Amino acid sequence: MLGGVTELLEGRRGGQGLDAERCYRAVASRDARFDGWFFTAVHTTGIYCRPSCPARTPLPGNVEFHPTAAGAQAAGFRACRRCRPDAVPGSPEWDVRADVVARAVRLVADGEVERSGVAGLAAALGYSERQLHRLVVGELGVGPLALARAQRAQTARVLLETTDLPVADIAFAAGFASVRQFNDTVREVFATTPTGLRGSRSRTGRGSSGWLTLRLAARAPFSAEEVLLFLGGHAVAGLEEWDGTTFSRVLDLPHGPAVVRLSPGADGASVTARLHLTELRDLGTAVARCRHLLDLDADPTAVDDVLAADPALTRLVRAAPGRRVPTHPDAVEAAVRAVLGQHVSLAGARTFTARVLTAAGTPLPEPVGTLTHAFPRPGALVDADLGAVGLTGKRRSTVHALAAALIGGDVDLGPGADRAEAGRALLALPGIGPWTVALVALRGLGDPDVWLPGDLALRRALTALGSSDADAATRWRPWRSYAVLHLWAMSAPALFTRHPEDSP
Known part of the structure; x- marks a missing residue:
């Protein structure tokens, strides 16, 4: 039995390194589940590969294993041009x-x-x-x-x-x-x-349109259609757009706003991203945020194995294998949108967010389709006049307090944030409770083990399963975020599954 990817990495954080025996068995079986978890460096050829490389399996004595491509490169190995190990999904770890x-x-x-x-x-x-x-x-x-x-x-x-x-x-x-x-x-x-x-590869070029087309890889099983449909169901006018196939949105990047159009890849195991950047040096950041948005680096096998073992979720997991947790490009946006969505319907949250976008967002130099603004930064929100948005006075105060805390450094929601500390800091702000903190962790920070206490949609699903909120809060670790998505799908199937009559 090969064992799971988590077992393969046991002990590494204790200084024991990768399990070479398990790594080699993964390579010998060309198991694509391990792509991105580690890289195989071959002494006789001087190259490093992904575990699923179709080339002949090297002898055990001729290989060494590295947890990152950077490690293989530093050891003097070059990337295989056949399996392209630098193009694999990132490690879920x-x-x-x-x-x-x-x-x-x-x-x-x-x-x-x-x-x-x-x-x-x-x-x-x-x-x-x-x-x-x-x-x-x-x-x-x-x-x-x-x-x-x-x-x-x-x-x-x-x-x-x-590009050219x-x-x-x-x-x-x-x-x-x-x-x-x-x-x-x-x-x-x-x-x-x-x-x-x-070489002679066909290139889309940047040309006068300025668009770049990229392929974003994911681990199977993966349903790009479902992830994009979910994001489309939450789309905010002016910031995001959904045409039934392609989800488009504005990204607020370090050197200027960008627009990305995301659609299912032709191979069924990837997403095609078309990017229009203000500056090309933001490409790496844009790709990282798109991967975060779509949860592309998840390990669906590890998640499904745990959740499907619970009889309450077995049917749900088997019906939607590899379900992902769609997020926001950054946790600051997630936090503001979570506050705006407190105690209102999804439609109400989208309306309030669109109004805040118009009041405080950064206008694009030129609209791209229906996209007009980047999401407001904390500096714009802290002094914004939100009186015409329709929020209660208390909700406006919460938005201003959150923005001030982000500016002052009292709350850190960046990619390197300490999740536990971020939760404590958010909870200390007026108007932010456990549900909001959990939603920011789930859809902003990308924490895979979040439970939303008191969430109405979860309660409905749990009632149908004969369970309770208190019971569920202690189950399905360490993948409770994915359990949340399965339960949301029970309560709001239209956000996850398109009916034939809805097809464009």
Whole structure:
């Protein structure tokens, strides 16, 4: 029996490293469930691969295993051009865990090193550079800078293969300090030049339209249609758009707003993303936030194995294998929208949010379809006149207090936030209770083990299952967030399943 991916990683945080025997068995069986969890480096070829690589399985004595692509690169191995290991889903481990190493990895993926360097990354986590380097190297074998370098290489490959941009423009867009550094990294990671990597692949080009088209991979089973339908059912006018197939929205990125259009991939196991960026250097951050939005790095097998073992959920899990937890691009937006949605219907929450968007959001230079604004930042909300929005005075005060706490640093909801501390800080604000805190953790911070106390839709579903809220709050760990989605699907099936007559 091969065992699950979680078993494979047991002991690593205690310094024991990956389980080489389980890793090799995963490689020998070409098990795609393990793609992104670890990487196989082959001494005889000098390349590293994803576990499911279709090439001939190397002998056990000729391989070593790394938890990250950055680790394999630092050890002198180059990426396999057949299985493209840099294009796999990310490891679910970093979304599940709440320790400082996981928080650091999430921040690196969001581009923190590119924006503020390793010093800024350490400061965001409340550690010295030396402490952080020691912790990350101790577990992953490489430091934060190497992780960021691997991400730059991935961004560069995407731009080389999907656009006709000049190589020099791509170098700086990917985050490299110089063209020489860019050329050296591409040679080391891909064993070819940037021109060679670009090759003869067909490219969409950036052209006058400025759109980039990317493929966002996911682990099977995965239903892009369901995730996009759920997001479409919550779409806010001016910020988001749903046409029955494609979900579009504005992203508020570090160097300017962007628009993304998300639709099911042709292969049924991915999402096609079309991005229009203000600046190309935001590409890595945009991709990370889209993956977070769609919960693409989840491990559906691990989740389904636990939830389906409970007779109360067996039927639900088997009917919708691999169900994801759609989120918001960032937790700040999730928190404000959670406050606006307190004690009102979904339609009411969408109306209030659209009004706040108009009152305090950042207008796009030009509308893109029906998309007109980026979601308001805390600085705009703290002084915004929300009197015409229709909120009660108490709700307006809560929005202003939340914005002030975010600006002052009393509440941290960034990708590297300590989830427990964020919850405590939110709960200390007037007008924010346990349900709101839980919703922010679920749909903002991407915590996989959240229960929403007192949620009306959950109560209805639990009643139908013959269970209670108090009982359910202690069950289905560590995947209670996914149990919530299954129960919501019972109460509001229209948000999860399209009827044939609703097809565009």
